[in-house]
Amino acid sequence: MVALTAESRPVLQPFCRLRDDPVRGRVVLLAPERVLFPCGTSQAVLARLDGRPLGEVAADLADRYAAPADVILADALTMLQDLADQGFLAEAGADQGFPKEATP
Amino acid sequence: MTASNPPIGLLAEITHRCPLRCPYCSNPLELTRAEAELDAAAWARVLEDAAGLGVLQLHLSGGEPTLRPDLEELVAAARGAGLYVNLITAGVLLDGPRVRRLKAAGLDHVQLSLQDSDVDSADRIGGFKGGHAKKLAAARHLREAGLPITINAVVHRQNLDRIERTVALALDLGAHRLEVAHTQYYGWAFANRAALMPTPEQVDHARRVVDRARADLRGRLVIDYVAPDYYAKYPKPCMGGWGRQVLTIGPDGRTMPCHAAHTIKGLAFDSVKDRPLRWIWQNSPAFEAFRGTDWMQEPCRSCPRKEIDFGGCRCQAMALAGDARATDPACSLSPLHARLHALAREDAATDAPFTYRRMLPKDRLPEAPPALRAVEDA
Ligand code: SF4
Ligand code: SF4
Numbered sequence: 001m002v003a004l005t006a007e008s009r010p011v012l013q014p015f016c017r018l019r020d021d022p023v024r025g026r027v028v029l030l031a032p033e034r035v036l037f038p039c040g041t042s043q044a045v046l047a048r049l050d051g052r053p054l055g056e057v058a059a060d061l062a063d064r065y066a067a068p069a070d071v072i073l074a075d076a077l078t079m080l081q082d083l084a085d086q087g088f089l090a091e092a093g094a095d096q097g098f099p100k101e102a103t104p
Numbered sequence: 105m106t107a108s109n110p111p112i113g114l115l116a117e118i119t120h121r122c123p124l125r126c127p128y129c130s131n132p133l134e135l136t137r138a139e140a141e142l143d144a145a146a147w148a149r150v151l152e153d154a155a156g157l158g159v160l161q162l163h164l165s166g167g168e169p170t171l172r173p174d175l176e177e178l179v180a181a182a183r184g185a186g187l188y189v190n191l192i193t194a195g196v197l198l199d200g201p202r203v204r205r206l207k208a209a210g211l212d213h214v215q216l217s218l219q220d221s222d223v224d225s226a227d228r229i230g231g232f233k234g235g236h237a238k239k240l241a242a243a244r245h246l247r248e249a250g251l252p253i254t255i256n257a258v259v260h261r262q263n264l265d266r267i268e269r270t271v272a273l274a275l276d277l278g279a280h281r282l283e284v285a286h287t288q289y290y291g292w293a294f295a296n297r298a299a300l301m302p303t304p305e306q307v308d309h310a311r312r313v314v315d316r317a318r319a320d321l322r323g324r325l326v327i328d329y330v331a332p333d334y335y336a337k338y339p340k341p342c343m344g345g346w347g348r349q350v351l352t353i354g355p356d357g358r359t360m361p362c363h364a365a366h367t368i369k370g371l372a373f374d375s376v377k378d379r380p381l382r383w384i385w386q387n388s389p390a391f392e393a394f395r396g397t398d399w400m401q402e403p404c405r406s407c408p409r410k411e412i413d414f415g416g417c418r419c420q421a422m423a424l425a426g427d428a429r430a431t432d433p434a435c436s437l438s439p440l441h442a443r444l445h446a447l448a449r450e451d452a453a454t455d456a457p458f459t460y461r462r463m464l465p466k467d468r469l470p471e472a473p474p475a476l477r478a479v480e481d482a
Pocket of ligand 1: 122123124125126128129130131166167168194217461
């Protein structure tokens, strides 16, 4: 996964967890050596990463929040690219656990 | 009292025992014995308190945490409390069944250390014959169990020339992340500084290798890099600030703002055996000592970077300047900085032997290097 586009179908790596944080009263993304505090829109995007193309995710959110889909998509791409570069996203259907096949 | 935010991470050093003897180990010279270790029930209570206090990530470390047969219980207790559970291990005790039990208990992620990419050198540095081969096997078990791996490579003069092969090995082992960390000179590493200090050429080479590998392996392997303090311009922002984000609990329950804080003379550490964790985080004098910026001296006090690096590392200020409130000599604005650079080069030119880490009685501990002399000597 290098450059994300509207056609990409990213999902969170199985070793990343999105959960509620009752102490801080917000949603947190837990990943190896990283804790991220996504904002409201980012949370909505992350919660919808189920293997659909990002264009569809953005359209879905545009309906729901009555906001322009291209703006939502652009914001989502920026946020997700950062996560992808840190290795927290995989392309749906790909071998999710490991970025590369281990040589025997 | 300074207001404290909830901590994010807890480093639990659940034992100081370790089958390896790495000279770069940051554990204290005086190691805690097995008899003094907190038991699983005590840890379970502490982990729940930690989650209630706001901790989100647990790093199970040591010594070698897998030496504890009750590790699975700790992992399960932590997951039960909602924590993200990371195991920091040398891997030499991890066989297939153990890995599967840890995974079933809820382990999220593993950081596996490699001493080198060359087997003979790795076994020599770890002081454990056959250790490297066991690590390679452990990586295979972890992969088969579906556990994600970060390879931890602590680098120094005696393994830096093979850093390219270490990157390749991390990829071969199926790691998704590699941490290339220059040795931090605490505990045993400080006593071994002359044997470990890299040359300036090695440091430049490492930087180039990491930059190139990051570009080439983008999307396949994430590489984190911990820069070598003694050659730096600015110090590292230690722990994101003293008592701001993380805490460390030692094998016997002593609770510290960072894993090296035991080196600061005059700090008394409260134990979770005696006090609730919340009280310790909010009120323990050791946590209050360097919270915020009021304790700073010049040049930090009037420096625009004081909220960026917090004056560097207190433990290093203690070890090198002889004063935990001083500017970390790793900072180019410290009056001791030039002396530190010169010292790094002097150390790097020696052929000092390793002093291997081991449990020793108090009166037989190895000697640590002295603090730097006053600036006039530089
Ligand atoms: S650095 Fe080496 S000796 Fe120290 S705890 Fe880790 S594996 Fe053991
Ligand atoms: S003087 Fe102090 S605050 Fe300023 S950069 Fe150096 S260590 Fe950081």
